Amino acid sequence: MTDLQELILHRRSIRKFTDRPLTFEEKRAILCSALVAPSSKNRRPCRFVLVDDREMINKLMRCKLIGALPLETATWVLVVVADPTQSDAWIEDAAIAATFAQLQAEDIGLGSCWVQVRGRDYNEETSSSEYIKELLEIPAQMEVECLLAFGEKNEERxxxxxxxxxxxxxxxxxxxxxxxxxxxxxxx
Ligand SMILES: Cc1cc2nc3c(=O)[nH]c(=O)nc-3n(C[C@H](O)[C@H](O)[C@H](O)COP(=O)(O)O)c2cc1C
Known part of the structure; x- marks a missing residue:
């Protein structure tokens, strides 16, 4: 485990990854951190869809016109979803869970990048969240906060x-x- 201050200063968004798939232990560490993140009133409204299928990642990349490029080489994507009917602080809860996951990835030497979904559009009629929900068969009341692209770093920052x-x-x-x-x- 590294010093937290060091870790925070060294964390940068990584948008280029090698093709090495994440190990089971790496995925487990990231998921444990996301699941244990604090939430308002301990309601825990967040769910996480794990995507490792290349074709599906390519489809996720189409959720918005610009800004989804980190998915191009990501080997693993976490779709951060929350249920607004469970908590009025779902945006904060989802953002904290995503940040925990990203810091954990950094701690084990992996790269990651946040790809914003909430408030973004697929096209004039469909939001990015609706597009992703349809693609991944996520229930209607859920909202997608972001996509987290993970992988072995292939750039230095x-x-x-x-x-x-x-x-x-x-x-x-x-x-x-x-x-x-x-x-x-x-x-x-
Ligand atoms: C809420 C949020 C939304 C972001 N959305 C995107 C995005 O859609 N695409 C992207 O490539 N990076 C995205 N980023 C990464 C930021 O561009 C990045 O954090 C910022 O430029 C600072 O760089 P650093 O992370 O290396 O410190 C997002 C970051 C946050 C916190």
Missing amino acids: KPYSADKLQIERLHLNKWQHRAPWLDKEITY
């Missing part, structure tokens, strides 16, 4: 460093007060 933090986004006690001391405290 620089980790984050101090100049990328944008500390101007921090406010001390009140909005108009900057937090200048953080300049000295953060030493990545």
Whole structure:
């Protein structure tokens, strides 16, 4: 297990993968993390559809016109689904579960990329979520939050460093007060 701070700084979206399939242990680690993610009132409204069939991944890639390219070489895709009738915080719950899965992938040396689905469109009549639900036979009341593309990394990306933090986004006690001391405290 790596140091969490190190892990977070090194995690980058990976959009190119080798053709090595994920092992059972790798998949299990990612799924355990997604399943154990916190949820509002512990309602656990999220479900996950595991897709390893190349033809199906190609079809998922067509869910929107731009931004789905990480699926082109992904060997494993997790479709993050939630039931809005179970929780009014389903978007947050799904996003946290997806993030847990991505951080777990990084921890075991794998790459991943979030592909946004909620709020995106397949075409003028059909949302990306509806297209995916039809494709995977997901019940009507469910919503698709995102697709997570996973695989062995086939590109190198620089980790984050101090100049990328944008500390101007921090406010001390009140909005108009900057937090200048953080300049000295953060030493990545
Ligand atoms: C909510 C959300 C939606 C995203 N949607 C997409 C997407 O549809 N396609 C894509 O290639 N990357 C997507 N990304 C990845 C972002 O582009 C990426 O996180 C951002 O550029 C910062 O880069 P980094 O992840 O390497 O730090 C998404 C990330 C988030 C958090």
